[in-house]
Amino acid sequence: MRLTLATWNINSIRLRIDLVARFLREQAPHVLCLQETKCRDSEFPLAAFHMLGYPYAAINGQKGYHGVAIASKLPLTVIDRRSFCEKGDARHIAVTLAASDAGGHAIALHNFYVPSGGDEPDPAVNPKFAHKLAFLDEMAEWMTTERIGSSGAIIAGDFNIAPLETDVWNHKALLRVVSHTPVEVEKLDSVREAGPWVDALRHFVPPEKSLYTWWSYRARDWEKSDRGRRLDHVWVSESLKPRLDGARVIRESRGWERPSDHVPVLVHFDF
């Protein structure tokens, strides 16, 4: 039995529902995690997902900013919508996939939108960066106390951090740029160790090879300059590592008309 999971920061689900439709028709993942949906739950385009063959959905949205959702061909049960840092931001939703759809053991799937962190990489002067660091600390603490990764589980989403040197177009130039600073990378490492989690993309792509999932809107020619970062991730519990059966970044979607600045990441499982 094969299961395909995708994650995509869509930067407004209502504006880009046609791009999502194209992606779902071409790749047909069983489950799609979305971030930056930017709408209230009542405004989420459920009918479009139904028509595309995704009758199940779990939504945690808010007006204008942030917002996460999971659309699925397979039944879902919502288990959590956690508010990190007591801010009430819609940055997390968790579901379970039934054991019958996941090789005999139910899988918990957590979809995250980690705060971007603003421009200045100093928590003393930039409250957004302080929030990002606190969010990461709380993720690690919560994973440890709740033992989130101790049985079949996946965390996916826009983590807004590119941890490896080859996850950015220029490691040295980005050491002081939010998304690749050592303090963030260390905290994300702590989150990964708290699972412990396996980075599904890097399970298949060696660390020597550059890999990006985001390219800024501000580049004159994103493809030519190729100044990307790997901000979007799928991590799996140790128990699911032997079930990993491939991973892919849909780079070409960055070149579609009116694209998101992020592209989808796909991970295949064989149960």
Place this chain on the structure above:
DNA sequence: ATGGTGGGCCACCCA
């Protein structure tokens, strides 16, 4: 060093 481009939504905030 700077400013470059997007989205939500109506004065800016956020990325």
